Amino acid sequence: MTAEHQIHNAPAQRPTVPVRTSPQGRGQRRKRPAQPSASRRRRPRSRKKLFLAATAAVIVLAVAAGGAVYLRLSGNINTFDGKGLSHHRPQETPGDAQNILLIGSDSRSGDNAKLGGGKDPVGRSDTTILLHVYADHRHAVGVSIPRDSLVDIPPCLLPDGTWSQPRTNAMFNSAFTLGSTAAGNPACTQNTVEALTGLRVDHTVVVNFAGFAAMTEAVGGVPVCLPKDIHQKDLNPNRLTQGNLVYRKGEQKVSGRAALDYVRLRHGIGDGSDIGRTKRQQAFISSLIGQVKKEGFSPTTLLPLANAATKSLTVDPGLDSAGKLLSFAMSLKNIDLANIQFLTVPWQYSGARIALVHPDADNLWTTLKEDRTLDGKPTEPRTKQKAAPAPTTSTVSGAGITVAVYNGTTTRGLAARATDFLRAQQFTVSGTATASTQNHTTTVIEYGTGLKTQAQTVAALFPHAQLHPIPGNQINLITGQDYANTTTTSPAPAASLPSTVTAQARPANRSICSDLSYG
Template sequence: MTQVVRSRRRVWRWIALSFVLLILATIGTGYWLYSDLNSKIKGVDLEKAIGEDRPEKVPTAGQNLLVLGSDSRSGANASLSTGRVSGARADMALVIHISEGRSKAVAVSIPRDTLVTRPACTAKDGSVLPSARRVMFNSVYSLAGSACVVMTVEQMSGVLMDHFVEIDFAGFKDLVDTIGGVTVTVERSIHDKSSGLDLNQGTHKLDGTQSLQFVRTRHGIGDGSDLGRIGLQQQFLIALLGEIKKQDLLGSPTKAYRIADHVTSSLTTDSGLASLPKLAEFGRSVNRIDPSSMETIMLPVRYDTQDPNRVVAAQPQASRLWQALRKDEKIPEAAKRSPAIQGATH
């Protein structure tokens, strides 16, 4: 296995763990002290939004959680330079499979540039979007929202999503400012006109606006691919968690409230998790999972023959991966190989 593949897995492992641990830890703490934060969590009734055309639930096959990171260009993000892109995209998508015994977990990342078949969904304006082939995965969210992303993932995988959690990256702006900034070190200067990030080589303490620029930038690093941006997101989130731990923010009721306040404001979940008690219960139910043993896999993909800037699911690897998750089985090594990145240079 190449160094690129191993690096990619490490990157996604930390992204998955950073988001999930940050949410569950802060909200779990906040719940016991400030139940009034419930009203800030937005909930989506998946049964109503999707209907009954969903994969069959296997009672002994564990649980599946879809984690979405939304890069909304509205609200708190509106002041950032984002080039010609408007609206919102699902900038990160992870299917986290939790084993039946709640002691093991595996996270499958879906590249944002993957071409997929979007099922018929209800658009954000209430109109009906017909099914469409060869659409970019991260465009599904911008057109039809999180419920349609859940539906798309379920139809492409055949795996039922028991829950989903959507995090608006804009919420981290206020969070970073609340804790006084996050310190990062960059090995090379980054000057990205698209995101607005302008950092010289060295160590910097980023405020909220700079932090959003940092996790979004990609044109000013490496070859401009998403891998570079993913690496920066990983670096930032690890630094954020380190700052929270260093300041013992979760050990102080007042500080814990401030963190939970900003996290819940940026959170959308399915109705089954749309309250602090339910989130705290879910967090406690998975606390046996050892983060160091959590396996993270990129959905096996290959470059599209018609458009080399896009990828499609590689077969039979992808089908074998999803089948293993459906049956709560160990994922075969052959199902983890992605032809698109074998021998890649970025």
């Protein structure tokens, strides 16, 4: 965009010389000194006006250009409909902590078709990471959720305006495909993650192939490493011959299509599993963050990156402008690479699928909910919450009983408190959320057909609770003000993570050539 500015000078005005009186000649006008020519007289003032006008023009252009950039970036951003989010979400993230859901979509629609191969237009989630940014904004943990994980998918909004039926023991990435649209169903994946973890997702960001490739080019490439040479057959197992060398063994920098192929590479390395590929994706993201931090968290660095990213981003309504995205990025600038860790949710093979390991996975979510680092340390002083009362009988055991917990009051953290209490008695908690109404004075236990005996076991821990039968096959605990008012002098012990979980955490400053696969 160019702009032309004309500067018009007003005609020079002859200055008035005052009449001087003196003893030598009253009333005589003082002789005027010789005046320079018109061209010489106007030049200094003209230069000054030109300078001021040019400076003003530059400022106006800079502001206009900045505004144009922000408008262009904001115009690039797509948002998904917040109406699809669950009506029973976990409580808001306390303090300044944030949970951001990062989804990599492998849809082949639009520009993605040139990068991903295949012609399936339905958006699918190829990679999912839940990033927990601690309240001190100096620590962060990214937890990868394997796409083949078997989870429960809650009701989700479909394109025709109806809600799907809940699904049990379904593949995690099938949540994103509900509705079979090119844009996918980010709200459904967010609902699934919230139900799985009990953590409220503050923001969701979906990046497709084209956006990912553009971002790697915007930062000048990303350093990566490979344990062996990679040929065309490793990218396409159906190929009959080995083909040409695609990546050489060792360190190198990749961008665009080459970067995309790197993070999607599965065969020819380790056991060829999707879990092994997840390790390389974590290493890649660490390297990408390091590359951005190397360039500096400034608008000069972030704007080109944002321009590349926003062309292919889909975000929740809370990140629907360039200003919000850049502000969020700038809020992460003080996190040192050593304090950013990545790991995969505790898992084990279940045939060809992935089963999450409990209680390790539950303890991981609790650790993040309490804003504790993986080694169990708080990142800032926290006000001690009232702990749950001790059970009324030492014989209460919740083994084999599954309960969903809802906070029926305005007391923050009450559902999490009840969850820890139940788990301490060996109950399985399927999820926590805020109840549809928060004016419950008495705790309520809802139970489905044939579950009255189990509900009575739950009630043994909540002496004033009321039991109500409901349709279905689940037990819901809705905490009331009676539970909020209970106290004890012994706080509930914090959940601990076994070394098998913490040992696999990858700090973002680890060597790009280490721990790249299984097998």
